[in-house]
Amino acid sequence: MAVSLHVDRIHCEGYGMCAELLPEAIELDDWGYPMIRDGVLPEHLGALAERAVEVCPVLALRLVSPERMRPTLQSRSLAPHTALRSQGGG
């Protein structure tokens, strides 16, 4: 089954252990918070991704099916009618 990495942004405290384990899929920004490469996780990284989920000290990393991912504003600005969540609740 295809999976994507999801970070709970509220709980993430920027320990950065996920990026150490999975540099192919996760980079850190200037403040140490993870930036996940877009899209489905390549299958060969599955085991490492599960390990990264386990070692996150605040349990902020999850593997989810791609359709559970929230649309970003960037995708919204290209197609204005695709995002249900909004400032102001539509």
Place this chain on the structure above:
Amino acid sequence: MLATATTTIEPRLLAGQPFAAGAESWDQHRARLGELPRSPGLAGIIPSIERSGLIGRGGAGFPVGRKWRSVAERSRRGAVVVANGAEGEPRSAKDRALMHLRPHLVIDGGVLARAAIGADELVIYVGSEHGEAVRSMSRAIAERGGRDPVAIRLVEAPRGYISGESSAVVHYLNPRDARPTSALERPFERGVGSHPTLVQNVESLAHAALIARFGDAWYREAGRGRTRGTALVTVSGPVRFPGVHEIEYGITMADLVAMTGGATTEIGAILIGGYFGGWGSVRDLWGAPLDPVDLGEAGLGFGCGLIGLLEADACGVRATERIVRYMAAESARQCGPCIFGLGAMAAALDRLAIRRPLPDDLENLARWSAQIVGRGACHHPDGAAALLTSGLRVFGDDFDRHQRGHCAHPSPRAGED
């Protein structure tokens, strides 16, 4: 104030007595528009709203009919409708004006949505700082005297830019904490009290209440381009009559400025869609249609209908700095990329705008504005990043000059709030 030679359509939401007369009473409202059709007359209201093409007015412009359908499909006992009148956007005034002047149209829309999706409760969520709107909505609920087939509850939203974000609304109505949440379920799946919840902007609901009376074909008569209907906008800046106006979608920026009595000085740039929107140049926007589809294709958005006009002699770096500083201060301070990223952006902009810039400030701003997108529990950081990106594009020359320590603008405080 609303109709001129270039704008042929009559106002719809703001029809009736003049603004100065204040809130329309329940009797006046029913005398002017008649009763809201009741079920079973409401069968088919969701398809009718879908056919109308009505889009949401809180910011994202999601089709209202499709949203109602998705909640209705999940609706079981306990579903909730929230009429969202938080309007945290600092310069936007259209929702509070609508709630103040035409409170019964908003309530009608909420009652309609409640019936359409089979919800048990209607919550009117009004920004506590909008005193006139709170009083008017509260009076209107009392005037109706419980004669609606649903309990209506007025809840004052805490002050703040982010408190109208739909997951924040649900969060507040649950344990009364109006910060966004990181739950993957969206409100229409699992909202207030874990029930499916429709969070709908008050202007969207008011349009729906008119569609229920006059039909989707009538609704579609307005609109010059691809998006149909009328919209409330808030115009700020150097025009003779700034404030809330009702426009037909698809009129040009030139038409809008003419409607507001004309510009009182030369305009250099336009902030469109609000703080969640972006800057556009007058050259690009003056003749362009004010239509969400066209604006979206141009990488901008209609957003909540805020149109901010910036004087030609005002400094775009300073104007952008003020907005990003505000957005950084309004962060709910839950997510690292938002706390630190917006903070760093605001600090770099502050140095560029009015202090001595660091050598890599401009370069960092360009990089951060791309990196921050999609990395909050809500879209607040995305909005700040999009605003900054548009500022870097529209005011590129100004930013380059500021990085080198110069400002080309003769009146450094021009455009200051």
